[in-house]
Amino acid sequence: MEQGAFTADGCSVEVYRLLPPGDEPGIVHAAAPPGAPILELGSGAGRVTHALLELGHPVVAVDDSPEMLAHVRAETVCSKIEDLRLGRVFDVVLLGSHLVNTASEADRAAFLATARAHVAPGGRVLVEWHPPEWFDSVRDGQGGTLGEVDVRLGQVVRDGDLLSAVVRYSAGIRWWSQAFTCRRLDLQTLKAALTSAGLTFERWHTEDRTWFSASPEWPATPTFVSRGGQLSTMCVLFVISHTRSFRGGVLQLSLILGLVALIFVVATVLVIAEDRRAARRAAQRRQARLADLGEIDPLAARKLKLDR
Numbered sequence: 659m660e661q662g663a664f665t666a667d668g669c670s671v672e673v674y675r676l677l678p679p680g681d682e683p684g685i686v687h688a689a690a691p692p693g694a695p696i697l698e699l700g701s702g703a704g705r706v707t708h709a710l711l712e713l714g715h716p717v718v719a720v721d722d723s724p725e726m727l728a729h730v731r732a733e734t735v736c737s738k739i740e741d742l743r744l745g746r747v748f749d750v751v752l753l754g755s756h757l758v759n760t761a762s763e764a765d766r767a768a769f770l771a772t773a774r775a776h777v778a779p780g781g782r783v784l785v786e787w788h789p790p791e792w793f794d795s796v797r798d799g800q801g802g803t804l805g806e807v808d809v810r811l812g813q814v815v816r817d818g819d820l821l822s823a824v825v826r827y828s829a830g831i832r833w834w835s836q837a838f839t840c841r842r843l844d845l846q847t848l849k850a851a852l853t854s855a856g857l858t859f860e861r862w863h864t865e866d867r868t869w870f871s872a873s874p875e876w877p878a879t880p881t882f883v884s885r886g887g888q889l890s891t892m893c894v895l896f897v898i899s900h901t902r903s904f905r906g907g908v909l910q911l912s913l914i915l916g917l918v919a920l921i922f923v924v925a926t927v928l929v930i931a932e933d934r935r936a937a938r939r940a941a942q943r944r945q946a947r948l949a950d951l952g953e954i955d956p957l958a959a960r961k962l963k964l965d966r
């Protein structure tokens with residue numbers, strides 16, 4: 659049987675074309691301002707993308723599978739999530755499909771860093787994850803029907819925080835399988851990963867706690883602070899290795915650290931100013947979109963007045 663193309667992480671393109679949109683578009687729509695642009699990371703064949711477009715959201719769909727993206731009727735970007743830097747920000751960044759439960763700490767950090775880099779000030783990152791209790795509930799043979807596709811789990815193996823399994827999809831006489839491994843994260847670990855990426859846990863969006871949002875810390879300080887720390891340390895080492903007298907060394911060190919502090923303060927002011935400008939631009943775009951839709955967003959209108 660011809661199974662069609664598969665993605666690098668083992669998803670069948672055909673399966674994702676057959677699966678119905680389910681609840682996801684409604685959850686995302688409810689968490690987004692009306693008409694808000696959305697960056698969808700790991701969009702697949704557009705199962706959720708197309709429904710979001712119908713709900714009035716311009717979507718930029720990102721995936722590293724050209725075969726998946728060939729079916730998406732929206733702006734697409736073929737890229738690994740971890741490498742993506744569009745130089746644009748969005749009111750909502752969507753990281754669905756439990757990608758945050760990746761077994762690799764480095765990939766998780768990179769996914770969240772990408773989400774942080776593309777979320778507008780005042781926007782939110784919406785994440786779908788497997789909460790810890792899901793890992794206890796998973797059993798061989800578990801599954802159900804999604805549209806015309808029967809979905810069944812098998813070969814479930816637990817190894818500490820890791821859970822591996824094989825999903826078998828079937829539709830009529832056709833079938834596909836996908837092996838995956840994911841990592842259980844407790845809430846503390848999840849929040850720490852968000853914080854490291856410059857995000858703050860905001861709230862749950864579903865009763866079963868499978869969807870949550872995170873907001874960008876303001877301004878994006880973590881990288882900035884660590885760069886400042888690295889620069890100061892390099893200056894200290896430089897002075898120590900180049901001075902002969904103690905007093906001369908202290909004087910030089912004070913001068914250099916004073917200079918670093920000055921650069922740091924100026925850069926902080928610039929970052930804050932840029933964040934404020936980006937927030938104002940995002941609010942203006944939101945209001946223009948709402949005007950197009952014939953609606954008025956009182957919050958955006960108030961914000962614009964305050965910002966002027």
Ligand SMILES: C[S@@+](CC[C@H](N)C(=O)[O-])C[C@H]1O[C@@H](n2cnc3c(N)ncnc32)[C@H](O)[C@@H]1O
Pocket residue numbers: 665666667669674699700701702703704705706720721722723726737738739740754755757
């Ligand atoms: C499970 S599918 C879900 C697709 C879509 N979100 C949906 O719910 O229909 C995961 C998608 O994410 C993409 N993906 C996984 N890891 C990725 C990465 N590191 N960079 C870009 N795309 C990735 C895969 O190619 C695949 O299309």
